Amino acid sequence: MSYIKEKVSYLKGLADGLTIADEAQQKLFAAIIDALDAIADAVEDNESAIDEMNEFIEDICDDLDALDEAVFEDEDEDEEDDDDFVEVVCPHCDETIFFDQEMLESADDLICPNCNQPVITPDPGGDED
Numbered sequence: 001m002s003y004i005k006e007k008v009s010y011l012k013g014l015a016d017g018l019t020i021a022d023e024a025q026q027k028l029f030a031a032i033i034d035a036l037d038a039i040a041d042a043v044e045d046n047e048s049a050i051d052e053m054n055e056f057i058e059d060i061c062d063d064l065d066a067l068d069e070a071v072f073e074d075e076d077e078d079e080e081d082d083d084d085f086v087e088v089v090c091p092h093c094d095e096t097i098f099f100d101q102e103m104l105e106s107a108d109d110l111i112c113p114n115c116n117q118p119v120i121t122p123d124p125g126g127d128e129d
Helices: 002-015 023-072 077-086 101-105
Strands: 087-090 096-100 118-120
Touching: 002 023, 002 101, 096 101
Parallel strands: none
Antiparallel strands: 087 096
16 A cells, blocks of 8 residues: 555544534545545556556666667677778868778779769879878
8 A cells, every 4th residue: 555545544534533513524525535545546556557667668678788789799899990991071072081991092083972073093103192
């Protein structure tokens, strides 16, 4: 029994122990106590529902954590490879582009994905300075 239900039960017992001469006042107190009892029941139901939802949310969080670990476990290893990227600003559209070392070492032109213009053209001699 919740604290609110205990208080309503106390009020009900108190009202039963009182001798109220006026019948209208007796009915009023009885109606007020009945309303408080209904409110206490609703609060108790809500508390139970909230507790149940909290358990479900904790289970979902645990499942999401497990899923996160399963999906992104290799990401930590890949973060070390992020240093292999070079940031280049396109001279035509000023867009920042990232190229990896392998792309920079290739003999192909590096094209801006934004404006489709060559960003880096390899030196025909093979040395890029």
